[in-house]
Amino acid sequence: MSNYQASHNRYEQSRYSKCGNSGLKLPYVSLGLWHNFGGQDNQKTALDMLLRAFDLGITHFDLANNYGPPAGSAESFFGEVISGPLKPYRDELIVSTKAGYGMWPGPYGDWGSRKYLVASLDQSLQRMQLDYVDIFYHHRRDTDTPLEETMQTLSDIVRNGKALYVGLSNYNAADLLEANSILSKSGTPCIVNQPKFSMLDRTIEQQGVLDAAKSAGIGTVPFSPLAQGLLSNKYLNGIPKHSRASNPDSFLQSEQITQEVLNKVTLLNELAQQRGQSLPQLAISWIHAKPSITSCIIGASKVSQIEELVATQHQAPLTEQEMKMIDVILTSD
Structure with missing residues (x-):
């Protein structure tokens, strides 16, 4: 680990965009550690992916307290890397983590109370061997806790130097705007x-979340842009062994892979080939054609997948006509 030296040209052809109205810039794609970086995964492969991502100009690494499995193990692994080969580059990295899902027994280990958020971030910092994270997210809205309590806690965390910026995840449009109003009055806007956003899950577009973020000057960084792998060639000929859909504990279940979905994926794949892209690259191009998109969180199980998706930033953006063609495919029965 200690012999690593980052590529000297890692920034030369990398694209970075401002995150909303802030001065923070994020890379075209960011690497998420939701899957394949936990205690049950191949740590050699995980290390190779992290270091190759940085060599390719990916500066943003996205985590959460419950990433693993087991929960917390992705942060622990990342802590070993950022205190080892990536330690000289800490000031070049954007590290984000989240709290909002269950982490320990009892009434204080879940959701959005001040008690939980402060304790969870302290645990995350300990696991990652860091003094602060760059972005701290509330992972989901807690309707049992006053929004003012949750937002004031996030603001205080920034003021106490444990995070530099506030982020929100899985909030609907109304809650996002209300939360941001509270945060802005505290001097720490979201x-x-x-x-969650992809060609196969456009809920946030349909429910006005994208427009709300844009109107408030909030950057959008979607996760699952490949719809848990559905927007790849993986499932065109059935469900392969060891895929996410073959795992009963996965968020992607086999019953979601209907013939209707496969028909759409097949047509999208044909369009991608006409453009000289892979289907995953088309999915990333589509995300970046939407308003207020700053970056998107990609997952990976091997280095070549990261290389493939990073290359999308150098490909021609989708034309208005191509976007209309995609809409026709996605709305067809």
Whole structure:
């Protein structure tokens, strides 16, 4: 680990965009550690992916307290890397983590109370061997806790130096705007929203979340832009062994892979080939054609997948006509 030296040209052809109204810039794609970086995964492969990502200009690494499995193990692994080979580059990195899902028993280990958020971030910092994170997200709205309590806690965390910026994830449009109003009055506006978004899941577009973020000057950094792998060639000929859909504990279940979905994916794949792209690259191009998009969180199980998606930034953006063609495909029965 200690012999690593980052590529000298890692920034030469990398694209970075401002995150909303803030001065923070994020890379075209960011690497998420939701899957394949936990205690049960191949740590050699995980290390190779992290270091190759940085060599390719990916500066943003996205985590959460419950990433693993087991929960917390992705942060622990990342802590070993950022205190080892990536330690000389800490000031070049954007490290984000989240709290909002269950982490320990009892009434204080979940949701959005001040008690939980402060304790969770302290644990995350300990696991990652860091003094602060760059972005701290509330992972989901807690309707049992006053929004003012949750937002004031996030603001205080920034003021106490444990995070530099506030982010929100999985908030609907109304809650996002109300939360940002509270944060802005405290002097720590939300700079980034992290929702689920892909060609196969356009809920945030249909429910006005994208427009709300844009109107408030909040950057959008979607997760699952490949719809848990559906927007790849992986499932065109059935469900392969060891894929996410073959795992009963996965968020992607086999019953979601209907013939209707496969028909759409097949047509999208044909369009991608006409453009000289892979289907995953088309999915990333589509995300970046949307308003207020700053970056998107990609997952990976091997280095070549990261290389493939990073290359999308150098490909021609989708034309208005191509966007209309995609809409026709996605709205067809």
